[in-house]
Amino acid sequence: MSRYSRRDSIKLLGVLPAASVAGSTVNGFAAENETAENAVSQSGVPANHHQSSWDNDHDRIWLGKEYWANPMEDWKVIDGAAECVTPGGRRNVHLITHQLTDAQKPFAMSVSVSRVQEGKQDDSVGFLIGVHSELNETKSNAFAGNGVPVGISDGKLTIGAKTKAPDREIDPTDVKIAVTGKPSGNNVELTLTVSDSKGESLGSFTHEVAADAVLGNVAIVNNFQMKPLPRFGGARYRFADWNVSGEAFTVDPDAVFGPILWTMYSLSDSRSDEGFVLKLSALTPPMGNDDNDEIQLQVRRGEVWQSLGKAKLDHDAWTATFRIPNWDASEDVSFQVVYGQRHKDGNETFHDWTGTIKANPEGRPVKFAPLTCQNDYGFPYAPVAENLLRLDPDLLYFSGDQIYEGHGGFGIIREPAEDAIVNYLRKYYQFGWAFREPMRHSPTLCIPDDHDVFQGNIWGEGGAAMDQGDPGASSKGGYREPVRMVNAVHKTCAGHHPDPFDPTPAKQGMSVYYGDMVYGGVSFAILGDRQWKSGPERVETGSGRADHVLDRNFDTSALDKPGLELLGERQETFLKAWADDWRNASIKVLLSQTVFAGVATHHGGYDGYLKADLDSGGWPQTARNRAIDIIRKSKALHVNGDQHLTSLCQYGVERQRDSNWSFCVPAISAGYPRWWRPDEVGMPHANRPHHGLPQTGEYLDGLGNHVYVYAVGNPLVGKANNRYVKAHEKGSGFGWILIDPKTQTYECHSFRFLIDATDGNPENEFPGWPVTLHADDNTGNVRLFNGVNLDGWHGRTHFDPAKLDAMSTEERAKQLSQWDEEARKHWSVENGELVNDGQGPYLTTNDEYEDYELNLQYKTIAGADSGVYLKGSPQVQIWDSTDEAKFKLGANLGSGGLWNNPAGAPGKDPLVLADRPFGQWNDLRVVQVGSRTSVWLNDQMVVDRAIMDNFWDRGKPLRRRGPIQLQTHGGEIRWRDVWLKPLGADAANAYLSDGQDGDFQPLTDGKTLDGWVGAVDDYEVTPEGTIRCKPGRGGNLLTAEEYGDFVVRLFIKLPPKGNNGLAIRAPIEGNPAYVAMTELQVLDHDHPAYKNIDPRQAHGSAYGMVAATRGYLRPAGQWNFQQVRVVGSTIEVELNGNVILNADLSNVTETMGDQPHPGKDRKTGHFGFAGHGDGVEFKDVMIRRL
Structure with a gap:
């Protein structure tokens, strides 16, 4: 073993730039001189001969x-x-x-x-x-x-x-x-x-x-x-x-290195009569025809080495693989593999390689070390290898690019297959030379990626051969190397894996390795996420390179052609079966090469902007979404690598954050650099995490995929001469995850390269880590309380969020820090429960939420008084319903009411008394869309779609987004199973419209414009049954009937920059903005073209007369639910559950541009649409006379 001195490691750490290194040290990365032995032994043999x-x-x-x-x-x-x-x-x-x-x-x-x-x-x-x-x-x-x-x-x-x-x-x-x-x-x-x-x-x-x-x-x-x-x-x-x-x-x-170079093994619960199955591969270098062809596996039983048999060496991969069913996984077992090296003189020298088959880690978290990408400028990666030895993982995972074509110099040999294999093996042996010590004592999963088979990118096409017209082997479908060489790569990397799900070879007879492993109560799915991927030559990127999109204005949805594959039908079939298979596992992890999103904006050089890289798992989009829809059911965390850019993100398909989380781990030694810098290139984002780090939040990646980026480890430009300092600069490192089947959590760490992972220095990790996720988070639901710690929460008192927003960044950070410090004196975690002593600031989610279903359980004591703030506003009331002193306040009516609604208003008091006795857990469920709120307590509805008042500004709706706060004062309260399901636009609209048809009459039949008059030629009924204004046309489409007082509800979808209006009590002729009671504006007012409009022109406004509250219109292309109530001279507009306009037009004395509105006092008239030439769509239009 090479030896290092702590003195020299400190020297090395000292030359790191301040922005790129943690303050800790690691035991040495420079050779320490040692004293040689005496010159000549007594036998006369020269020293060190x-x-x-x-x-x-x-x-x-x-x-x-x-x-x-x-x-x-x-x-x-x-x-x-x-x-x-x-x-x-x-x-x-x-x-x-x-x-x-x-x-x-x-x-x-x-x-x-x-x-x-x-x-x-x-x-x-x-x-x-x-x-x-x-x-x-x-x-x-x-x-x-x-x-x-x-x-x-x-x-x-x-x-x-x-x-x-x-x-x-x-x-x-x-x-x-x-x-x-x-x-x-x-x-x-x-x-x-x-x-x-x-x-x-x-x-x-x-x-x-x-x-x-x-x-x-x-x-x-x-x-x-x-x-x-x-x-x-x-x-x-x-x-x-x-x-x-x-x-x-x-x-x-x-x-010495050989003749047994190293071993790799896996241990998996087969969930069959074979019990746990051990598979172990021993690797040797290429031997000769007259050399021994077998390796023996032995295990230590007491003081005796017991043989488990011999295995033949494969003469391409030079591996000997053992498969031992019914392995006793209850204890650690020492093993050795033995090779007898034959000599020309007839003698035989025996060589062994020892290690430990670890016991199945039951009853505790599984220590999992995922790693990726080893560019050999950083060889032998000692800081990473030594950290692995310190941390002693239960499972190692290398996600690909164990080699690069330039490994060790001297180029690559593409064919013939026999020569290409030996060329590959020499490079691959650097991987084993670097990491064989950690691998000898821990199960190891290892999958190949593109560079392992001498390709810049793999578009496997199911194992097809590549058209060899691509010299870089980067931009065409298929495999460049002979299938014999590819199979040797598969065997050296994954030959020791558990048996594949379906071993049927792919095209050309290419081997496959996808399947699962159950270990420590964790089910791991192993994919080859590029073996079936379609080639980019099937589409046109317009860049001159098939897999790169350079033009920021390029419509990448055009690249999503029918029939394109990501995982392929075979692996999708496996994933469906795996998602349903919970035998002997209670938590899952998906392992593949790369992230299913384009979480990189700059490639190769700091200014190397790409809108999209088709090599990412974000393309093809339909196949990507289909894969995520399949894995969502598994609740699996997706762990991957490949990108040389660590990230923690959550996938979205129909909406942001509706699917699994992905942890892309840092490269062991990052070569080709990538950055995620969306803010610098003008990519819009929403809902930046509480930590406020730049380049985080909800984005559409360059391929149009929903992705919520919680944390990212952007590198510096590597300039150092020292390889380890350079690797550190370039964002290298490794992942570390504690997977806890009992608490259903994943504690994710992203460690930098040149650190000691055991010294506790918070600067050891990339910004934003560590993070604890719950398995339920991978369903699109959000486990607000993970059951183990206060991750995701901070302290906050009863405080107006608008005032917090008005603070400077420094003031806000200071205030939040003070509240959080105080909160942690009063909040704790006991046995999976959040416990508060009845004092201190409220526990507040770091993230903010828009439309959602909230579920939790709480348990109080006598006299307790608490509640749940929604979107930062008080509150769903929780109190002692037996406290006679508070009966005058309504305590006798029970918990669950919207305490700060005005007396007598809907929701103020619960509909029924549903509280359980003290000492029992209460189930609370809340659905809130906009300000519309429903509450169930112990499965009984206590609030039915009431508008929740904004305590902080009674004249406005609730904030569009806000945190959940657990309020407490007056006694101990416990909380558990606190989770939230975000509701996308479709689910939110369904809640707003569901079960309230009543006496409403439909104004549309989804087929014709019967019952409508006016500009019927300027509108059309689409195949989907919607009414659309024909682009470039306009005019007023009005109901044949007239209405006085009424409620109308409908869905509205605006195209970008779209403009239309709702005519209220309009005559047949004239501009409804003036001659009707009013025209309610229908406008994509967030479009840049309208940035300077009068507030009375915003969506929902009584055009030119009264401004609606902005901030509640959904993005162009999404359906908005809108309800309008007209009674006498008053008009109320509710948009997506928020009352954005409530005005008495008889009180209007000032208008935009002093333009008269002679129709505002009309008592009756037609309802309809006032088109302005844009393709605005309406559907499910229903009206009820009052």
Whole structure:
């Protein structure tokens, strides 16, 4: 194991920009020099000696456990030597057990080389000394492009940039190269000696280099220079008998990598007679035909290792997978996998890899670590790997991009399949090298994504082959690589997963891995969310690139073509079954590659704006919505990655926030950067969360999908030279979720990269985290109280929300902080209950709500007096209905009334006494749309669609949105099961219109304009049965009958900028705005074209005479419910449950522009529509005479 010092970690943290780093430290990310052993042991063996043994190894690609070959596919053991099989530049092999750490001590190396192919240009061979990254630790050093070259170059002796002619001509077909190093003041004296096959010297050369130049890894190298292969044909050499020794080296015998590289396992409750099923894969490097082909799995039973059998190695993936049914998951079990490495001399060396099969985590939260995206500039990602070891997760999840095409350098090989696989494996092994320690003790799920199969994006088309006309493999449907290579990727990543739901291969015989895992009482669904996704060439983005939309004005709804797929029919069938399957699980998590929304506005560069990226899970829109509709029933949290931009958001389909939450975790090491900066590009938002962070709230993403972004971790522009600081700047890190089946909660953390996740520093996490969600939140309902803590609440006294709005940001924050501090002295959580001692500020939701159904339970004691504030206004009354002292106030009538309504007004007093005795829980249900409010107490209706007065401003409706507040004073009160179901426009309209038809008569039949007169040619009945003014036409469409006093109710839908009117008591001829009693304005007054209108022109106003209250009209394109009551000279307009106009027109003395309104005193007339050339629609028009 590499060792790090706390001193060096503090140095590293110290160079971070102040805005990008937490104040904590982590145990070291720079190598600590260690003292070497004594120079020579008593046996006379040189200190720290290593000697290669390729002469006793069978032919194969893998060179041995002590080595890292760059690149692996360019090296082989052939006939007892390590041979470079490619004439490329700087092909090298690192000795990973030895590191030069002390330049004040001597060292020596030698190797026998023979040239097997002459080079055209650089013909060099020898050693690299002091190869080091800025971290100077073994793993990252293996990919550094520096080091002092020592050896032969074009027939000359070479040390660094210095050369010397040999004493005799060098025959490179069989020579020995040796180098020694010894301290020389502040330098190291290197002596190079080259000798022939007889051991006679061909020349020697001594040169001093700076002491720090030799610190780092040592390697043998074939061709010193790195040049592009097509333009360079170097020599090829064989290497044998590599000897390394000296006190200058620090040796770590545990740093070997292989022949068992690492293991991954899963443990799942099969819910069948197989009980828990353990599946474990052991990975080896590519072995040879004469090497052992089996791995044995053993478990420790007491003091004895018991064999569970052997498994064959797959010769593409080089994995051996075990499947053990009826596993005893009640306790931790130590395991080891054993491989017998055969040698040419007939001997066999046994190697083992040990770990722990963890017990099924029952009766406690499951510790879940989701991770994604490993760009290897941050390799070996030690801060993340070490945090995982500290946190000890119950389950690890890698969501894809375990590799990128550039991993380890040296390019990619696309075909043939056999070569592409080895090229992939070499890159994939970096993933295991970095994270094998956490994986050896925790179950691991690992799914591949696009870069894992050498594609910029995957549009899998069900496993189809790609048209190879796309060089970047980014913008066309299908798979670029041979299916054999893709299947090897699937097997290395997911071969140890629980059995797939339906293992039938996809197109080309491509394997599938979607299915579920039940572990710790949690059901996990595992998807390949791009394997069936449609290709972008099926649509036209107008950008020149099939998957990117650049034009802000482009209508992305045009990209939602019929028949396009996201998950595909097979995975949708699985999800439907999974959503209904609650066997042995009480909470669920959906795992896939990416987020089902376009939560990124800028890509690649800080100013790289894209309106939409079709690679996101937000496209195709219909398929995306269908998938979310399926998973909503599961109540699952969607955990994903891919975006290199952590976010916590909630999906919407029909409306905002009607579906599951998504946690997109930060990249382990973010490469291609993305930002979510909608506010900067003018994307409108609503309902910013209580924390007030920018770029949060309810948005329509660039594809038109509803998405509520609660938190986002936008990166800085990464500029640091240190890889870990740069990764931190670029928004890297990892996720952490505590999943509690008992409380039905997910405690979500999004940790930054360069931190210690265990030290409690709040700056360790991205802004907005941690967040605790309840499973019910994933249904579109909102679990206001999660049962475990006060997340989502703050303290607030009886205070006018308008005054709070009028404060400066600083004043408001200070006031809220004071209230919250005081509230937490009086509010607590006990056994899933909210408890208040009868004192202190009211507990107030952070979020505000518009139209909703609120449900809760409460329990009081004698004398208690409490209530529920709705939209920040008091209150649904809760009190002691037996307290005779309050009978004069109405306590004897019971709880549930709208206490602050005027005496005698509807809703003031409850319709029935429904309170339960003290000590029993009361069920309270409230439906509120606008100001219209219904209350049920213990399943009895106590308030029936009453208008709730605005306590703070009696002349106006309730605020459109506001918080829920739990009021308390006068005794202990307990609350539980506090949840809210937001109501979209359709549900709200249904509430407002349901069950109140009474004596109303329909004015429309949905088919004709029978019963209407006037401009009948300027209106039409649509196929949906609505009446629409024909665009570009106008005039008055009036009822054939006349009305005096009446109530009319109808639905109105405005197009953007739409304008029309409701004619009240109008004559047949003339402009109803003046000759009728009034024209009630119908107008999209929020459109920018109307920003300067007179208030008396706003929607619902008595045109030109009396202004309606604004702020309650729904967005263009949505249906509004409107009711108009006309009695004598008075007129009342209710819009979406809010009385926005209540005026006596006989009192009007001033009009807009002093325009006379001679019709305002009319006693009777026609009702109708006053068109102004816009396609305004009306439906379900009903009238009742009074």
